[in-house]
Amino acid sequence: MNRMPTPSPSESGHIRFKRRERRHVTTPVPTPKRFYGHGLPGVELHRLVGKLVVVEGADCSGRSTQIARLVEWLEGCGHATAQVGLKLSSLVSHELERAKQGNILSRITLSLFYATDFADQLENTILPALKAGAIVLADRYIYTLMARDMVRGMDEPWLRNLYGIALEPDAVFYLNVSPEQLAQRNFTKNRTLDYWESGMDLGLAREWFDSFLVYQRRIYEQFQRLQQHYGFEIVNGNRPIEEVNAELRRKIEAVVVRKR
Amino acid sequence: MAGTMRKRFSELNFPGRLIAVEGLDGSGKSTQIRLLQRWLELQGLKVFFSEWNSSELVKSATSKAKKMELLTPTTFSLIHATDFADRYERQLVPLLRAGYIVLCDRYIFTAFARDVVRGCAAEWVRGLYGFAALPDLTFFFKARLEVSLQRILDHRQQLKYFEAGMDMKLSPDIHESFRIFQGKILDQYLAMIDEYGFLVVDANQPIETQQSVVREMVAARLNLDAFALPRT
Numbered sequence: 001m002n003r004m005p006t007p008s009p010s011e012s013g014h015i016r017f018k019r020r021e022r023r024h025v026t027t028p029v030p031t032p033k034r035f036y037g038h039g040l041p042g043v044e045l046h047r048l049v050g051k052l053v054v055v056e057g058a059d060c061s062g063r064s065t066q067i068a069r070l071v072e073w074l075e076g077c078g079h080a081t082a083q084v085g086l087k088l089s090s091l092v093s094h095e096l097e098r099a100k101q102g103n104i105l106s107r108i109t110l111s112l113f114y115a116t117d118f119a120d121q122l123e124n125t126i127l128p129a130l131k132a133g134a135i136v137l138a139d140r141y142i143y144t145l146m147a148r149d150m151v152r153g154m155d156e157p158w159l160r161n162l163y164g165i166a167l168e169p170d171a172v173f174y175l176n177v178s179p180e181q182l183a184q185r186n187f188t189k190n191r192t193l194d195y196w197e198s199g200m201d202l203g204l205a206r207e208w209f210d211s212f213l214v215y216q217r218r219i220y221e222q223f224q225r226l227q228q229h230y231g232f233e234i235v236n237g238n239r240p241i242e243e244v245n246a247e248l249r250r251k252i253e254a255v256v257v258r259k260r
Numbered sequence: 261m262a263g264t265m266r267k268r269f270s271e272l273n274f275p276g277r278l279i280a281v282e283g284l285d286g287s288g289k290s291t292q293i294r295l296l297q298r299w300l301e302l303q304g305l306k307v308f309f310s311e312w313n314s315s316e317l318v319k320s321a322t323s324k325a326k327k328m329e330l331l332t333p334t335t336f337s338l339i340h341a342t343d344f345a346d347r348y349e350r351q352l353v354p355l356l357r358a359g360y361i362v363l364c365d366r367y368i369f370t371a372f373a374r375d376v377v378r379g380c381a382a383e384w385v386r387g388l389y390g391f392a393a394l395p396d397l398t399f400f401f402k403a404r405l406e407v408s409l410q411r412i413l414d415h416r417q418q419l420k421y422f423e424a425g426m427d428m429k430l431s432p433d434i435h436e437s438f439r440i441f442q443g444k445i446l447d448q449y450l451a452m453i454d455e456y457g458f459l460v461v462d463a464n465q466p467i468e469t470q471q472s473v474v475r476e477m478v479a480a481r482l483n484l485d486a487f488a489l490p491r492t
Binding site for chain 1: 390
């Protein structure tokens with residue numbers, strides 16, 4: 001069997017290949033794509049020959065670290081990659097930032113604003129990259145947006161219809177880190193807890209720290225709910241970076257870059 | 261969500277009432293709703309007028325996007341839904357709770373017609389606006405296509421890109437594109453008349469005739485005395 005080169009961690013923790021193993025690049029088998037719901041008008045699904053891999057998780061769950069290493073590994077194996085994240089589109093990112101700072105938009109409006117931003121990235125970044133045959137690594141996708149809204153009492157069928165425009169990814173991983181661990185990592189990284197990631201708009205607790213723990217637990221509950229419907233992999237993110245990355249690579253290798 | 265499942269504000273026990281006008285650009289609906297507003301205000305009633313596509317924050321995003329022609333049918337639809345939601349949650353619902361007669365120049369049906377013509381799935385668009393209750397009265401100003409087109413062309417030298425449906429590549433000629441696009445929108449409106457119980461006004465008639473019809477219908481369907489401004 002033609003196996004993908006097995007990377008060994010370098011001293012810095014990054015990935016190294018043995019020189020000989022880099023030469024032969026295999027093309028992943030294209031798999032049929034589909035939308036979750038009504039989809040986008042005018043998209044020819046058979047032309048989306050790339051792969052879409054989503055990494056979900058709270059802030060400080062290690063998403064970006066894991067994605068950076070996956071990119072390094074995938075490109076080392078000869079696959080073109082593209083990266084996308086939430087709230088980066090040229091269309092409304094500026095307005096979204098303003099809205100978040102001022103806390104001036106109400107729930108449905110904010111939810112639709114995020115959906116607009118998502119749609120813009122889906123059409124202008126994700127789909128073109130998939131057409132070009134890239135492995136697209138998405139730093140969060142519709143599930144985070146849905147979980148946040150569901151915690152705030154938004155109607156689940158409404159959200160499902162809204163995000164029926166989304167393409168079903170080839171693989172979705174949720175990095176699950178305990179709320180206590182997340183709080184510790186937030187302090188190490190940012191020295192403070194984020195207002196929105198602590199659910200401070202919800203009035204869950206008087207103290208910020210307590211609110212953070214309650215909010216993160218609720219978000220996780222919603223992810224579990226969503227998992228039943230969308231069926232993604234929950235990965236234990238409480239472990240060391242290398243261990244998590246090895247699991248992700250193994251799973252991606254099995255699902256995404258399957259050989260002919 | 262089917263149109264028949266949606267409730268009107270009166271059915272949801274709001275003290276206020278929402279009156280919407282719909283129709284093609286150039287059908288004269290804006291003129292009519294402004295005249296209705298005058299009439300209601302002069303009777304000392306609590307009236308508020310609201311326009312499609314007018315909330316501050318969203319305006320900044322939509323105008324930028326339109327200029328840059330960045331929008332696809334889906335983002336066009338979503339950005340207008342965002343704008344509507346902002347107005348709905350922040351303005352329309354509070355006013356209706358406070359017992360106002362809210363007059364809307366275009367409501368969700370504008371999106372239902374336009375977005376479907378642009379290629380979005382009808383159920384998806386309707387679901388998007390699932391949070392919005394139906395107007396208590398919806399006037400549809402039905403003019404012959406040529407009449408509406410001529411009114412727009414008479415008043416403006418330049419048609420706008422999206423207004424003419426140029427994003428749909430119907431025709432490289434902007435006037436021809438506008439004609440085809442508006443024709444398709446009219447078909448969508450006509451199909452909604454029964455589904456949503458539009459009150460159809462013949463917009464080929466003189467302004468005064470139409471206004472009489474509108475005022476009579478409003479007086480017959482709303483108990484106007486209930487909306488009097490509090491005496492000070």
